[in-house]
Amino acid sequence: TTLAGLGICVKSICSFSPAQLKLPKHEGVPSPLQTVRFFHGLSGLENACDNGQIKKDTCVFFNGASFLMDPTKGDSEGGSLALAKLGTLDTMYVNRYQALAETYRFNGGIYVQETDCCTACLESLTMLVSQRPDIFPLGFAYGHVPGFSVSSLVMRGRGFASQQIVEEFQARAELSGKVQKSIERGKHKEVSLSVATSWMERLLYGSNFLYINEQRLVLKMLGDIQDDTPLSKVIANIGGVERIFLRFFEHFEATSPFTLHETGFNFNYTKRLMRFLRDRGVLERLSLEKKLKLAKFFVSQACYGFGVTYYFQKKGYRKSIHKYAKEGLMCLLESSTRVEFDKLIEAIGGMDQVLLQLNGKWRLSKSYAVRMKAVEDCHEAYPGEPQYVADMIIQRASNVSAGRRGSNRPNTQATFDKVFRRAAKDTAIKTRKVLRKSACCCFTGVYVAAFTLSSLTLFAWLYAIPRTLWPYWGKAWNSQRLKGLGIIFGVVLLTAGVTLVVAFFFWWLISLPNPEYSLPEPI
Numbered sequence: 001t002t003l004a005g006l007g008i009c010v011k012s013i014c015s016f017s018p019a020q021l022k023l024p025k026h027e028g029v030p031s032p033l034q035t036v037r038f039f040h041g042l043s044g045l046e047n048a049c050d051n052g053q054i055k056k057d058t059c060v061f062f063n064g065a066s067f068l069m070d071p072t073k074g075d076s077e078g079g080s081l082a083l084a085k086l087g088t089l090d091t092m093y094v095n096r097y098q099a100l101a102e103t104y105r106f107n108g109g110i111y112v113q114e115t116d117c118c119t120a121c122l123e124s125l126t127m128l129v130s131q132r133p134d135i136f137p138l139g140f141a142y143g144h145v146p147g148f149s150v151s152s153l154v155m156r157g158r159g160f161a162s163q164q165i166v167e168e169f170q171a172r173a174e175l176s177g178k179v180q181k182s183i184e185r186g187k188h189k190e191v192s193l194s195v196a197t198s199w200m201e202r203l204l205y206g207s208n209f210l211y212i213n214e215q216r217l218v219l220k221m222l223g224d225i226q227d228d229t230p231l232s233k234v235i236a237n238i239g240g241v242e243r244i245f246l247r248f249f250e251h252f253e254a255t256s257p258f259t260l261h262e263t264g265f266n267f268n269y270t271k272r273l274m275r276f277l278r279d280r281g282v283l284e285r286l287s288l289e290k291k292l293k294l295a296k297f298f299v300s301q302a303c304y305g306f307g308v309t310y311y312f313q314k315k316g317y318r319k320s321i322h323k324y325a326k327e328g329l330m331c332l333l334e335s336s337t338r339v340e341f342d343k344l345i346e347a348i349g350g351m352d353q354v355l356l357q358l359n360g361k362w363r364l365s366k367s368y369a370v371r372m373k374a375v376e377d378c379h380e381a382y383p384g385e386p387q388y389v390a391d392m393i394i395q396r397a398s399n400v401s402a403g404r405r406g407s408n409r410p411n412t413q414a415t416f417d418k419v420f421r422r423a424a425k426d427t428a429i430k431t432r433k434v435l436r437k438s439a440c441c442c443f444t445g446v447y448v449a450a451f452t453l454s455s456l457t458l459f460a461w462l463y464a465i466p467r468t469l470w471p472y473w474g475k476a477w478n479s480q481r482l483k484g485l486g487i488i489f490g491v492v493l494l495t496a497g498v499t500l501v502v503a504f505f506f507w508w509l510i511s512l513p514n515p516e517y518s519l520p521e522p523i
Helices: 042-050 079-085 091-104 119-131 164-184 193-204 212-223 228-237 240-255 270-279 288-298 307-315 323-334 338-347 351-359 366-381 387-407 416-454 458-473 479-511
Strands: 012-015 034-039 059-063 107-111 139-141
Touching: 034 042, 042 059, 042 091, 042 164, 091 193, 107 119, 119 139, 164 193, 164 212, 193 212, 193 228, 212 228, 212 240, 212 270, 228 240, 240 270, 240 288, 240 323, 270 323, 288 323, 288 338, 323 338, 323 351, 323 366, 323 387, 338 366, 351 366, 366 387, 416 458, 458 479
Parallel strands: 012 034, 034 059, 059 107, 107 139
Antiparallel strands: none
16 A cells, blocks of 8 residues: 555565465555566466466466576586586476476466576577467566676576575475375376376476485386386476486485496496386387487596596596496397497497497406396397297296297196205305395495504595585485484494494503512512
8 A cells, every 4th residue: 555655566476485465455556466476487376276376367477597407417428518508498397397387377477596597598598488378378477687797608597596595495395305205105006107207307306316215216217117118208298318317326426435347236226227128118119210319428527426436437446337327228239139239339339448448448347248248148139039938938938938949748836856956056155245235244344444554544534524515415404414413423323333432452462460570479
């Protein structure tokens, strides 16, 4: 009423807080007055829709930087390519918003933090809004501030500034938590393909890292998609094989900070993911162009890992690629025909280079050489089929032949000796694996302890503890951060306890009386 008395026409009221938009009726104020709900990002809007806060025809604005790729999140190989990709639209989030707008039928628009939005990002967002007025009826609210916009030479800002921290990460975590509960209850089997895609996006990007339970639920949800073609569409809509691989891969690298050559136990599902994509034909159905791109991705710096692993590969001290990159490349080669196989090998340096990247300079990874030989042998017999398909054909033929041979002779049961030998062989293989991995873990503990002692504990305080805590720290105080602090506190207590035991043992040895140097008893 005060503004109306001054002759100022108020068309709408905008706020991030829904409580401030519940205006009481006053004389002289048009009723109902249009209100606009603001959000810090797409995840905040999506969370509000899920909670029933956004009704039909509600006017909403959110930060358009949600649609732009973040070049610092592993989407590129290096700094130069990162700058080139700045301003690139993320189709996954565009599709996600489109499904949201069509489902809840609100009136949407976008804005940015003008002092943190470069020219390339502005152009991309402007083109997106102008081409899709059906889902952006309120357009793009941009108020240019002369002298304060980001220089084109800097080319860093997407338009978030520090605003994303306020709401977005909490909204993502909440959305991911809802999806996890729904998958645990089996509700994902009843939803449509578009909803399944949306749920997968929430699960993949809901936390700082894709932790073990989240990886398990991703595989469970993908595995329950019965038809292979819709499965390939879901994979493509949530960012493609590269993006999903990186989410699994980042977790292993973040939570395995001290392993050399990725030794030890694998508390990660990256290998299982790649084998699942191979066995369900997702990799096979990729075009040759995409297969070439994927093969180059696996041998690129994007899959070098973090810390020492990255440094050794970057400097050329290590010739083989990362363990999970090996598995991804091998599954891709097993999903290719002979013609595709030859072109992939040629694109990444030839057969000698590929074998060096898989087996290493010292040929420690012998299993990949065996698998490469199996691929070549299958292509000799079935040049038009991928190796994993040819294997299934051979297996089916073998089973049929065995059944026919078995029908001509009396039924016989496997003897106890044969069953016992098979069980003993499996047990021996598993035992060797456990012993080898345990030895690798012991070696890791020994060299970390040696570095800690030789540096007078500076290695632990300046590198080991911060590096271990990093994947759990996140953007705010939450259960993951408390878990990380608990791990560090437990390790410190364990180390202190072991140190006290060792110190007490040495003190006991020193305090023992030596009979050779004992004083003679007085006469």
